[in-house]
Amino acid sequence: MADWVEACAVDDVDEEDVIRFDHGGRSFAIYRSPDDEFFATDGFCTHEKAHLADGLVMDDIIECPKHNGRFNYKTGQAKGAPVCVDLKTYPVKVEDGKVMIDIG
């Protein structure tokens, strides 16, 4: 069942960047791609506990700040060692300048 929550304002995220969003004891990463689309994934790397919001966004890749593990933040796909497990992604929509994610 859909459970849309407001994560942030559109302007809170720079282009080709990521911010952290915590909600209900869970942590997420909200991305703004170079072509101005928004995406959301789980906040923590699947390898070890490092928050991806401290990482680097390059095109459609998020690189973990701890061991440089790379994921495609649009699909969640792990792109190779040291990350082997895909990231969970969440549906995103933009309404009235707000970024909403479905955490259901």
Added chain:
Amino acid sequence: MTAAGTKRDYSLVGESTRRAIETGLASAEWYHTDVARRTMKELMQRSDGPAIRDTVIWIAAILGSAAGIIWFWGMWWVVPFLFVYGVLYGSSSDSRWHECGHGTAFRTRWMNDVVYHIASFMLMRNPVQWRWSHARHHTDTIIVGRDAEISVMRPPDLLKAALAFTGILDFRYSLPTLVRQALGKLSDEEKSYIPEVEQGKAVVAASWHMVVYIATIAVAIALGSWIPLVLIGLPRLYGTWHMVMTGLLQHIGLADNVTDHRLNTRTVYMNPVSRFIYWNMNYHVEHHMFPMVPYHALPRLHELIKHDLPQPNPSVWHAYREVWPVLLRQLKYEDYYLKRELPPTAKPYRCEFHQVDVAAAAAE
């Protein structure tokens, strides 16, 4: 500086491992100097340009010195070419392996991967195994029982450390390790940090290395010449000294079992040639604190955060002079270590404890 301690168990599946996990030292939260997100984003930016330039110079110097070895073989003139080729092959490959392993040298992934595999081969390192051991080194830097890359353990074996400059011990370890792995046997320690899905890849990688070494030996026999072996394999012996000289200084003699890179890692100012060979890894505190920052941006990062770091050693010589008496003392008291003094402008170690103290004092 000393405490009633117990003998350290450097095995990755032993008593120290259990204790590190139980006490929360394993996979802990580490200290980071505050850097504004926008500044850090700029520092982290990837670019192919600097690494392509440096790699072209590197490969040209390798090929040029190899040509000199072949041309002057049998004459005294071969010595300077052996010196240059040896350091490029046996030492500078380590920093290329390191930076490309992190994926920070080039922006383009395949470029990092190609140089990573070439450098791994030059170093006789299994590229799969070492990628994982290095990830562990960054998670648990100098945490006894967890870090797979502690080069000088306590009490220090000084003979072993001295022999490391010749490459003999590493060669003796690396080659049989590759042979064992090529035969499909991974040790329990290796299995402790290489995920199961990656273990097969480690065996395949070791097999490819062995194929090249066997081919090199075959060519040497066919030609009746040592030159193929002097160019492939043996530089791991005669050219490794610079890697050891710079690499040992990263952590030797400093604190272990602390979760602050300022206390267990060393930054050393070095000359431009060594910095080219070492790809700026002399800024080692900075690298450990922010491994996302590429080698060419480390000097800028250093300038930005040095107010929060111990004073760097002004030279390699200074660093060794400083640590030598510490190593001698560790022979008797293995808990002894070189305490890095933080400047008055720095946040203290485990600043959350200090904040609690301040709050408690204010309440009284």
